Amino acid sequence: xxxxxxxxxxxxxxxxxxxxxxxxxxxxxxxxxxxxxxxxxxxxxxxxxxxxxxxxxxxxxxxxxxxxxxxxxxxxxxxxxxxxxxxxxxxxxxxxxxxxxxxxxxxxxxxxxxxxxxxxxxxxxxxxxxxxxxxxxxxxxxxxxxxxxxxxxxxxxxxxxxxxxxxxxxxxxxxxxxxxxxxxxxxxxxxxxxxxxxxxxxxxxxxxxxxxxxxxxxxxxxxxxxxxxxxxxxxxxxxxxxxxx
Amino acid sequence: xxxxxxxxxxxxxxxxxxxxxxxxxxxxxxxxxxxxxxxxxxxxxxxxxxxxxxxxxxxxxxxxxxxxxxxxxxxxxxxxxxxxxxxxxxxxxxxxxxxxxxxxxxxxxxxxxxxxxxxxxxxxxxxxxxxxxxxxxxxxxxxxxxxxxxxxxxxxxxxxxxxxxxxxxxxxxxxxxxxxxxxxxxxxxxxxxxxxxxxxxxxxxxxxxxxxxxxxxxxxxxxxxxxxxxxxxxxxxxxxxxxxx
DNA sequence: CGACGTGTTGAAGGAGCTCAATCTAAGTGG
DNA sequence: CCACTTAGATTGAGCTCCTTCAACACGTCG
Numbered sequence: 243x244x245x246x247x248x249x250x251x252x253x254x255x256x257x258x259x260x261x262x263x264x265x266x267x268x269x270x271x272x273x274x275x276x277x278x279x280x281x282x283x284x285x286x287x288x289x290x291x292x293x294x295x296x297x298x299x300x301x302x303x304x305x306x307x308x309x310x311x312x313x314x315x316x317x318x319x320x321x322x323x324x325x326x327x328x329x330x331x332x333x334x335x336x337x338x339x340x341x342x343x344x345x346x347x348x349x350x351x352x353x354x355x356x357x358x359x360x361x362x363x364x365x366x367x368x369x370x371x372x373x374x375x376x377x378x379x380x381x382x383x384x385x386x387x388x389x390x391x392x393x394x395x396x397x398x399x400x401x402x403x404x405x406x407x408x409x410x411x412x413x414x415x416x417x418x419x420x421x422x423x424x425x426x427x428x429x430x431x432x433x434x435x436x437x438x439x440x441x442x443x444x445x446x447x448x449x450x451x452x453x454x455x456x457x458x459x460x461x462x463x464x465x466x467x468x469x470x471x472x473x474x475x476x477x478x479x480x481x482x483x484x485x486x487x
Numbered sequence: 488x489x490x491x492x493x494x495x496x497x498x499x500x501x502x503x504x505x506x507x508x509x510x511x512x513x514x515x516x517x518x519x520x521x522x523x524x525x526x527x528x529x530x531x532x533x534x535x536x537x538x539x540x541x542x543x544x545x546x547x548x549x550x551x552x553x554x555x556x557x558x559x560x561x562x563x564x565x566x567x568x569x570x571x572x573x574x575x576x577x578x579x580x581x582x583x584x585x586x587x588x589x590x591x592x593x594x595x596x597x598x599x600x601x602x603x604x605x606x607x608x609x610x611x612x613x614x615x616x617x618x619x620x621x622x623x624x625x626x627x628x629x630x631x632x633x634x635x636x637x638x639x640x641x642x643x644x645x646x647x648x649x650x651x652x653x654x655x656x657x658x659x660x661x662x663x664x665x666x667x668x669x670x671x672x673x674x675x676x677x678x679x680x681x682x683x684x685x686x687x688x689x690x691x692x693x694x695x696x697x698x699x700x701x702x703x704x705x706x707x708x709x710x711x712x713x714x715x716x717x718x719x720x721x722x723x724x725x726x727x728x729x730x731x732x
Numbered sequence: 733c734g735a736c737g738t739g740t741t742g743a744a745g746g747a748g749c750t751c752a753a754t755c756t757a758a759g760t761g762g
Numbered sequence: 763c764c765a766c767t768t769a770g771a772t773t774g775a776g777c778t779c780c781t782t783c784a785a786c787a788c789g790t791c792g
Contacts, residue, residue, distance in 0.1 A: 292724070308630070310630065310631075310634055312634060312638045312639055312720055313720040314720070316637075316638035316639075317638070318633055318634040318637040318638045320630045320633050320634075332623050332626060332627070335619070335620055335623055336620060336623050336624065336627065336727050337727075338724070338727070340627045340630070340631075340724055340725040340727065341627075341630055341725075360616070363612060363615070363616055363619075364612040364613065364616070365612075367608060367609045367610075367612045367615060368609065370608070370612060370615055370616065370619070371605070371608055371609070371615065374580070374608075374615070374619045374622070375580055375581060377619070377622070377623060377626065378577050378580055378581050378622060379581065380626060381577060381622065381625060381626040381629060382577070382581065382585045382586075384626060384629035384630055384633060385553070385555065385565045385585070385586055385629055386555075386585075387633050388563055388565050388629060388632050388633055388636065389555055389557060389563040389565075391633065391636055391637050391681065392561075392563040392636050392678075392681035393557045393561035393562070393563045393681065394557055394561075395747075395748095396747075396748070427769085427770060427771090428770075428771065428772095429769095429770080429771095433637075436636065436637035436638065437748075437749090438748075438749060438750080439770090439771085440748090440749075440750080440751095440772085440773090441747090441748055441749070443771065443772060443773085444748090444772085444773085445748095446771095447772085459757095475557055475558040475559075479537070479583070479585055480585040480586075482581050482582075482583070482585065640779080640780095641779080641780075672737085672738065672739085673738075673739065673740095674737095674738080674739095682780075682781090683780075683781060683782080684738090684739085685740090685741090685780090685781075685782080685783095686779085686780055686781070688739065688740060688741085689740090689741090689780095692740085733792105734791105734792095735790100735791090735792085736789105736790090736791090736792100737788105737789090737790090737791105738787100738788085738789090738790105739786105739787080739788080739789105740785100740786080740787070740788095741784100741785080741786080741787095742783105742784090742785085742786105743782100743783090743784095744781100744782085744783090745780105745781080745782080745783105746778105746779105746780090746781075746782095747778105747779100747780090747781090748777105748778095748779090748780100749776100749777080749778075749779090750775100750776085750777080750778095751774105751775095751776090751777105752773105752774090752775095753772100753773085753774085754771100754772080754773075754774105755770100755771080755772070755773095756769105756770085756771075756772095757768100757769090757770085757771100758767100758768085758769085758770100759766100759767080759768080759769100760765100760766085760767075760768100761764105761765095761766085761767100762763105762764090762765085762766100
């Protein structure tokens with residue numbers, strides 16, 4: 243836990259400004275939010291279902307995913323998050339976590355106390371509005387995932403997920419949409435697409451055979467983005483991207 | 488379109504106070520939100536995917552559901568809403584609707600202009616926070632639906648949906664959890680559970696045969712709530728109910 | 733009365749699952 | 763540096779839950 247208050251929260255500011263233009267005072271208030279930075283190894287829980295997390299986590303580097311389990315032990319993944327994402331605002335503001343958040347690989351995280359977020363929201367309504375809108379985009383993505391696992395076949399589902407990851411990685415400046423490293427194992431991919439790992443594997447190979455992308459280990463290269471987007475029934479509208487992206 | 492400003496928005500106030508205790512000024516500001524009341528027949532679109540709705544809809548009576556369609560025309564239902572639900576805050580605050588909202592049966596709706604909501608949020612941060620939390624609960628329900636359609640079998644899925652409807656109907660004072668009228672056709676039930684209407688029909692009959700409930704037309708009676716909740720792998724945690732419910 | 737929306741039933745087929753084995757790469761300890 | 767372990771990826775064979783297609787029943791409402 244290292245304390246420092248320099249420009250660590252900048253990724254949050256730039257993300258949040260997609261929705262609301264903030265004046266200098268508001269920007270300062272956001273950047274000066276008290277926080278501590280922590281580094282986690284792979285597979286660490288940032289929050290566990292049922293807990294009342296005292297703080298929210300802002301991802302500074304690495305990846306994390308939200309998930310919950312059913313009564314018979316099956317896991318369902320709800321979202322994949324990357325640097326710049328406020329991974330746990332939702333659990334934090336609702337007091338008791340209804341799902342878990344777990345790291346993928348090594349991650350750096352800024353921890354912000356619940357009461358500090360509440361104070362910021364009360365003192366700077368525009369900042370609150372911006373954060374609110376950010377959580378609404380998350381909700382829009384959840385809805386798209388319902389649609390994805392509900393009404394698309396395995397190949398389309400997986401292609402859709404790859405498209406979303408690509409676009410968001412690019413948006414966050416992590417990599418390019420047609421050229422990125424998959425942060426998920428095939429088993430995790432399966433839990434994110436409501437399939438089995440075995441079937442994910444077969445479907446990935448089908449898609450690759452169709453020339454939609456090539457893989458080297460987890461590294462994905464997309465030769466024709468448009469074709470992949472079409473195969474994945476993918477339209478960026480639900481991501482509510484800033485301007486033209 | 489009838490204009491009146493009396494206690495029409497009371498259901499919103501009582502819902503929102505689940506999350507934040509509001510003082511008199513804040514309560515008044517919420518209740519005095521400018522609005523108009525409209526009545527819609529069954530199957531009317533309150534918002535259509537792609538539109539930029541100028542106002543948000545608060546359901547005063549009746550039911551509505553959120554949905555979107557895939558490229559090949561299949562429909563996916565994301566939520567069912569009832570009196571007291573702010574059905575379209577999400578689309579409204581994000582400018583462009585990423586999904587549609589359609590009525591079920593005859594409904595009464597309060598329409599509130601986008602800029603009036605924004606003004607309220609800026610002038611009364613506590614009210615904004617409360618509304619924000621309300622949308623976070625919606626997001627929690629979306630996550631549960633991802634889990635439901637992803638990792639539960641047909642019977643469990645349907646039982647789960649019935650449980651959720653029952654609890655929420657009771658919470659909203661519409662009916663009792665073990666004794667309510669289903670607002671959905673079997674085809675809509677299918678789109679909400681990622682099944683086909685045919686299979687929903689067979690599964691409903693199986694569940695009924697197992698004594699989990701009885702049906703008369705759309706009227707559902709649950710003899711043993713606990714048993715249904717168990718069959719549906721249902722736990723109210725994700726609904727973030729107020730106190731003990 | 734006819735038409736339409738909704739619910740119910742039957743039969744056949746398939747997309748994805750299960751179980752189980754094998755392969756590979758990257759540790760890890762001796 | 764090698765034997766051993768382990769997580770993840772890949773492959774095969776059989777099976778099942780759910781789908782598809784196609785009737786038919788029932789009630790309501792023009």
